[in-house]
Amino acid sequence: MIEKIYYSENRLLRSPNFFSDENWIKARFHDKNTRIVPIWRNCSLIRNTDSPCAVTLSGNHARGLLEISGEIALLGVDESGQDNAYIAVDVSEHELPTLTPMMGSAEFVDLRQVGVLMDGHDGSLLAHARGLMYWHRHNHFCSECGNPTLSAEAGRLRRCTNPECGRDHFPRTDPAVIMLVTRPGPEGGACLLGRHANFTQGMYSTLAGFVDQGETLEQAVIREVFEEAGIHVEDVDYRASQPWPFPASLMLGYRARATSVGIEIGDDELEDARWFTKKQVANIGDLGLRLPRKDSISYWLIAEWLAED
Ligand SMILES: [Zn+2]
Incomplete structure (x- = not known):
């Protein structure tokens, strides 16, 4: 389930x-x-x-x-x-x-x-x-003219107090893609999980990153996976989304299929990334490792994949 x-x-x-x-x-x-x-x-x-x-x-x-x-x-x-x-x-x-x-x-x-x-x-x-x-x-100040803003319409927006500006500002959410990269193989294949240095000890998670200007969500998935782990992916498939107000993100969950295998930690974000078979993920404690927190869409994406035949 x-x-x-x-x-x-x-x-x-x-x-x-x-x-x-x-x-x-x-x-x-x-x-x-x-x-x-x-x-x-x-x-x-x-x-x-x-x-x-x-x-x-x-x-x-x-x-x-x-x-x-x-x-x-x-x-x-x-x-x-x-x-x-x-x-x-x-x-x-x-x-x-x-x-x-x-x-x-x-x-x-x-x-x-x-x-x-x-x-x-x-x-x-x-x-x-x-x-x-x-x-x-x-958002106490107007990004257009720098004057103070005040909450308006019961907090649905903030309005600039400068009468010559008066711009309305609406709440913003930062879109971030989060993706489970998989590759076919025996016994259900494998998935790519990585860890940041600031993660809880032993925790491995799906890769994720913010969407750049001028970029589609699918392009963001492809770029982030390559930047972080040197893996090429295709068949980027939307799965689900999650509000993540810690502090201001909307997580857009994807599955992507790897077309390369060799991991190369690219930028300074990850300290490690590995392929894990389904069996290894299902028993990750045996490796002395752990999955991400259960309230994250990262965990949900992994659980969804594990539950598939
Ligand atoms: Zn203003």
Whole structure:
């Protein structure tokens, strides 16, 4: 069975109508059904047990956070009714003791530490909030004229405050390709995995890289594999995608077929790359090695390949 793709089960509705209706938005700030999703210095509010879950706030605690928050952004409304809004608030400016009275038994935790243990919807909601707040925090100035920007349309965009410019800036996501390179052979063939020096000890993962200007996704796959491992590939085949707000990527997952075998570590990115047979990947612990974290699309791409006959 193919494992789920983490952070990809966001079920909030995001109709532009919600964001542009100021009266509706104002009403949400005072609505007891509104859920507040706090972000503090890239960390999310989580009840950190064996089964961690997202903690959202409503009522007095929600109003308390809204009053002291920095950026605020509407994430969307849930499926149960269009008035059940989810709003992300950034409280990074405050020290923890200020926030503690509103946190109950929850704590601010880096989603990357616990996302793999969370329910799909919870993890996706927190990933959405974290990514959007990150974008707001890093776009306080207009890239066109350098003047300050302000959040507009309930956080759907930022608008330049210079009246002669007034440019609207929309949240950006950086596309990155991530690919499992395979080659045919006995017992299901082999795949190419590599490791960066900063990986957890013994971890081998699929290759990946950002998409350059003027480049298609398929060209990016071909270029990255050759740059990193000296392997030529073809039959570049899209498999799946994953929001990866650590800090601002959209991972586009591919499978590619190698047309060469000899590995040559090209640039300074990888410290090693190897071919692994299916059997070796399935029992990678026997080699003293490990696969990437389970909440990554890298793991999903490997698991999908392993599950094939
Ligand atoms: Zn401007």
